Structure formats: structure tokens, C-alpha cells
Amino acid sequence: MTDDKDVLRDVWFGRIPTCFTLYQDEITEREAEPYYLLLPRVSYLTLVTDKVKKHFQKVMRQEDISEIWFEYEGTPLKWHYPIGLLFDLLASSSALPWNITVHFKSFPEKDLLHCPSKDVIEAHFMSCVKEADALKHKSQVINEMQKKDHKQLWMGLQNDRFDQFWAINRKLMEYPAEENGFRYIPFRIYQTTTERPFIQKLFRPVSTDGQLHTLGDLLKEVCPSAVAPEVPNTVLPGEAKIEPTFEPSRIAGGRKASLAVKCWASQGPSRVFIARKKFHWFRTKLKQQVFRAGVQKFQL
Amino acid sequence: MEEDEFFGEKTFQHYCAEFIKHSQKIGDGWEWRASKDCSDGYMCKTHFQVKNGTAMSHQGTSAHVQTFLPVEEAVDPPLDDFEVTETTTAAEVIKYEYHVLYSCSYQVPVLYFRASFLDGRPLALKDIWEGVHECYKMRLLQGPWDTITQQEHPILGQPFFVLHPCKTSEFLIPVLKNSRKINRNVNYITSWLSMVGPAVGLNLPLSYATAASQEEGNVSGQDNQRPLI
Numbered sequence: 409m410t411d412d413k414d415v416l417r418d419v420w421f422g423r424i425p426t427c428f429t430l431y432q433d434e435i436t437e438r439e440a441e442p443y444y445l446l447l448p449r450v451s452y453l454t455l456v457t458d459k460v461k462k463h464f465q466k467v468m469r470q471e472d473i474s475e476i477w478f479e480y481e482g483t484p485l486k487w488h489y490p491i492g493l494l495f496d497l498l499a500s501s502s503a504l505p506w507n508i509t510v511h512f513k514s515f516p517e518k519d520l521l522h523c524p525s526k527d528v529i530e531a532h533f534m535s536c537v538k539e540a541d542a543l544k545h546k547s548q549v550i551n552e553m554q555k556k557d558h559k560q561l562w563m564g565l566q567n568d569r570f571d572q573f574w575a576i577n578r579k580l581m582e583y584p585a586e587e588n589g590f591r592y593i594p595f596r597i598y599q600t601t602t603e604r605p606f607i608q609k610l611f612r613p614v615s616t617d618g619q620l621h622t623l624g625d626l627l628k629e630v631c632p633s634a635v636a637p638e639v640p641n642t643v644l645p646g647e648a649k650i651e652p653t654f655e656p657s658r659i660a661g662g663r664k665a666s667l668a669v670k671c672w673a674s675q676g677p678s679r680v681f682i683a684r685k686k687f688h689w690f691r692t693k694l695k696q697q698v699f700r701a702g703v704q705k706f707q708l
Numbered sequence: 709m710e711e712d713e714f715f716g717e718k719t720f721q722h723y724c725a726e727f728i729k730h731s732q733k734i735g736d737g738w739e740w741r742a743s744k745d746c747s748d749g750y751m752c753k754t755h756f757q758v759k760n761g762t763a764m765s766h767q768g769t770s771a772h773v774q775t776f777l778p779v780e781e782a783v784d785p786p787l788d789d790f791e792v793t794e795t796t797t798a799a800e801v802i803k804y805e806y807h808v809l810y811s812c813s814y815q816v817p818v819l820y821f822r823a824s825f826l827d828g829r830p831l832a833l834k835d836i837w838e839g840v841h842e843c844y845k846m847r848l849l850q851g852p853w854d855t856i857t858q859q860e861h862p863i864l865g866q867p868f869f870v871l872h873p874c875k876t877s878e879f880l881i882p883v884l885k886n887s888r889k890i891n892r893n894v895n896y897i898t899s900w901l902s903m904v905g906p907a908v909g910l911n912l913p914l915s916y917a918t919a920a921s922q923e924e925g926n927v928s929g930q931d932n933q934r935p936l937i
Contacts, residue, residue, distance in 0.1 A: 488860065517830045521858050521867050531857065535872075539813045594813075603744050605865035610812050 420570050422449035424495050425505040428460045431479075434512055436467045444505065448568060449492025452533070453478055453485060454523040455566060464510055472512065477520055479509045484519045488532050489598075497598050530562050537561065540594035541580055543610075549580055588620070589613030597631050607631055715815040715880075715896075717748070723897040724751045724808065730919040736912075743863045750820075750863060751808040751897075757909065759800045801826050806910050808901065809862060816880065817897060819904055820861055820868040833858060836869055836908070844907040856908070871904055879903065895919075 423446040430440040443463045447456060454476075461476050478485040480498050485508065489497075499506050515522075523529065541550035550558075557576050564573025583590055593613050596606040609630050613621055627635050724740060728751065731738035742749035807820040823831040836856065837845075861868045880900055887894040898916045905912060 542813045604863055
């Protein structure tokens with residue numbers, strides 16, 4: 409795991425420059441200036457926007473303020489999705505900074521979960537971690553941990569403490585030497601084109617004949633519409649093949665095969681860092697290929 | 709794996725189908741909804757309940773639901789002014805939706821539900837909580853249900869309330885093990901729903917139990933229904 413540390417740090421410390429603007433119909437006592445902030449990709453909106461709230465509440469009357477919520481180009485932002493996921497899904501093709509509108513009235517009950525306190529965010533985060541461990545280890549690792557370990561995981565995220573977080577999280581990322589990987593890989597695929605919020609299915613890291621699965625295998629199996637086959641113009645008898653537009657390079661070693669998923673399972677980022685520097689080309693190549701094939705909406 | 713036998717998704721869908729067949733027989737209103745891409749789906753039911761107005765009921769949008777009363781039991785004419793004291797509001801109808809989904813992570817069924825007034829205003833969690841009968845409140849807080857929280861519906865993407873599934877298999881497995889021992893066929897959806905449903909106002913008529921025990925119980929299912937006694 410130590411040689412993956414630079415990738416883990418890159419994922420953890422990813423930031424999105426954001427500009428928060430108060431919704432024009434909110435009632436203010438004087439003009440509200442926009443507020444700029446670097447948002448951590450791995451965190452949650454309601455966890456990191458206390459300063460944003462305070463900034464706008466300074467120019468509003470108490471009676472005009474109820475639960476804060478955020479919106480981008482008319483779409484209410486689900487605070488329970490990691491920030492990086494929201495950005496990748498909705499705004500990654502727009503110029504930075506990410507422009508988010510802040511609301512204090514007319515909470516969209518049909519679209520957003522309420523977030524009355526930090527405890528709710530903690531409960532949500534812990535339930536995601538537990539569900540991921542149910543898939544990876546039949547919940548054995550998370551259940552064997554003490555309450556203070558769970559707390560440390562949460563505090564690490566809340567206070568942006570990489571070492572504090574990973575001191576606990578590394579146990580959730582291990583598997584017995586005799587196994588080839590986790591029981592199932594925890595993943596979710598989000599697309600803006602579907603009504604369904606995400607795709608989540610059972611998927612093993614190793615095939616029945618012992619081959620390590622790649623990201624491409626996963627995509628082909630659970631989200632085939634996002635993988636456009638490249639059809640050759642002429643078909644030679646005996647040679648006709650359908651190949652995906654990208655080459656899902658085998659990621660060597662059981663550990664790295666699950667690195668991609670590690671990132672999601674433990675930190676909930678939207679972008680999957682496939683591997684360390686020498687495999688960086690793969691991620692870029694994947695993105696290019698996917699764009700070219702016209703399935704840009706696919707975001708992992 | 710051995711768990712898949714009990715709680716695999718195919719098994720879940722089979723038992724839901726059997727459950728719905730019985731529901732159709734007795735007009736209990738359950739139906740199956742497939743997801744848009746048809747890869748999976750869920751079982752759902754909508755019903756309406758009357759808020760039991762009392763002298764202590766509050767003004768405003770909070771629904772002070774005392775207990776759950778099925779609509780049929782409510783008196784037809786609206787509450788007379790003489791029946792209510794100073795601060796009460798008129799009887800309000802609340803629409804409840806119950807969805808039964810399958811969790812592939814925990815390999816158990818999960819109950820999602822939401823409630824709203826007829827004008828669309830949703831009920832808040834504390835209103836839902838107030839409507840839970842006292843005897844269930846204690847048990848809910850102790851588990852195996854843990855608690856009710858608001859979560860995103862995995863197929864519709866909208867906010868729903870959920871009873872946490874992580875301990876479901878703990879109380880469901882003994883039920884199934886025992887029934888196999890005595891060679892009695894059990895629809896685990898019926899068993900599970902009859903345990904968790906009442907805590908949130910969802911009751912199952914007893915005929916579900918007698919229907920389940922009369923089924924052949926072969927997992928591949930049968931198309932022809934045996935007549936119930």
C-alpha cells in the first residue's frame with residue numbers, strides 16, 4: 409500500500425475552485441458578494457460550507473433564513489454525493505471556477521435529503537463505508553473495529569487529516585493473503601443520461617478462471633451502453649471482432665486491480681485514479697477514447 | 709454462495725411475485741414496478757390514512773399523527789366541530805407509499821416509504837416518528853431495525869425514509885432455517901414484511917400467512933394458483 413501513497417494523497421487532496429453566489433430572489437439587507445472557496449473533492453457540500461453560510465447570513469434577516477441548499481444551473485445539488493462526483497457529473501466541461509448558487513428558502517423536498525446537522529452527514533458517510541465493507545469483507549472488518557475507530561475515520565474526513573483517516577482506512581483496504589482481492593468490488597456508476605441515480609451491482613475482482621478483472625471488464629458488464637464498440641468498415645471472414653474503443657490495460661497485481669475501487673470505497677471521490685504515475689496514461693487515454701466515442705456522459 | 713440461496717435477487721423477485729399474487733386475490737394493492745432499463749424493480753403499495761385529530765393537535769404543517777388508522781375504519785363524515793376542541797385542525801388525509809427493494813450489498817429486502825398530504829406537502833421525519841406506535845418505538849431504537857433515516861431511493865433517486873437493513877438477515881435467517889426444518893414453506897417477504905411493516909403503519913392481513921404455507925414452495929414458481937380454503 410505504501411507505494412500507492414502518492415496516488416492516495418492526490419485523490420485525497422483534490423480540490424475544485426468554486427464561486428458561491430446568493431440566489432437573486434433571496435431577500436437581503438445589503439448586496440451579497442460572491443464567496444470563493446476550494447472544495448475538497450472527497451468531502452460533502454454541507455460539511456465544508458459553514459463559512460459560505462455565515463457569509464451570506466450576515467446580509468440577511470433571521471426570518472428569511474431556513475435550510476441552506478445549493479444548485480447548479482437549475483439542478484439542486486445532492487449534498488450526500490461527494491463534491492468531486494457532483495462536479496464531474498454536472499460541471500466538468502465548463503470553465504472554472506464552478507459557479508454554485510446558494511438558496512435559503514423553498515427547499516426542494518422532492519429532490520434533496522434534509523441535512524439538519526453534521527450528525528446526519530456522519531451517519532450517511534459511515535453507512536457508505538459500512539455498505540462498502542459488507543461487499544468487501546462481509547462486514548467483518550468494520551464490525552471488528554471499535555467505535556473510536558469509526559469516529560477517527562469520520563474525524564479524519566471532517567478535519568481533512570489524511571494520516572488520521574488512513575490509519576483506520578488501510579484496514580478496510582486489506583484482504584487475506586490467500587485471497588486475490590475483495591469479495592465484491594464496491595462501485596457506483598453515475599450518468600446524467602439515466603433516471604436511475606446510479607448503477608450498482610455485485611462484481612467480483614477475479615473471474616472464474618482466475619483472471620483479474622479490469623475496469624473495462626466491469627464497464628462492459630454493468631454499463632455496456634457506455635462502451636461503444638468500434639466496428640471495422642470491412643469485415644474479413646474469420647476475423648470479425650468487436651473491440652471496445654479503449655484498451656483496458658491489465659492492471660498488474662491484485663492490489664492495483666482494486667486500487668480504482670479503493671478510491672471510491674474509502675473516500676467517495678468521483679474520479680477514479682486508476683493507478684500510480686506510470687499508469688497515468690491509462691486514465692487520460694480512457695477519457696479521450698470515451699469522449700471520442702460520443703459517450704462523454706459516462707463518468708466514473 | 710449459500711446466502712444466495714436464501715437471499716439472492718432471483719429469490720427475492722420470486723417471493724415478491726408470489727406475494728403480489730396473493731395481494732391481487734384479496735385486493736391489498738401491491739404491485740411490481742420494473743426499473744426503466746428493466747434490469748430490476750421493486751414492489752410497491754400506496755394507501756391513504758386519516759390523521760387522528762385530537763385536542764392537542766398542533767397548527768401548521770406538522771401532522772400530529774397519533775396512531776395509524778386505516779381509512780376504512782375512519783368515520784365517513786368529516787369531523788364535526790363539536791368533536792374537536794379549540795386548537796384542533798380538521799381531519800387530514802395522508803398518502804403513504806411503501807416500496808420493497810432488494811439490497812445486493814446486504815442481500816436482504818429493504819423497506820422504503822414516504823408520506824405526504826394530498827396537496828403534495830411531504831411529512832417530515834419527526835412527523836413519521838410521531839406516528840409510530842409506542843410499543844414499536846422502543847424496539848426500533850434497540851434494533852434489529854436500528855432506526856429510520858432519510859435516504860435516496862436507489863431506483864427513483866428521490867428522498868424516502870428507510871428502515872436500516874444491516875441486521876435484517878439476523879432475524880430472518882432463523883425464521884427460514886426453522887421453516888425448512890419442519891418442511892413448511894415460507895415466503896420470506898411475507899415474514900419479513902409482517903415483522904418490519906407494522907412499525908411504520910404497514911399491516912398485512914393474516915391471509916398472507918395461510919397463503920404462503922399452502923404454496924408448493926418450489927423456487928422456480930408455478931403459474932397456476934391453488935384455490936385458498
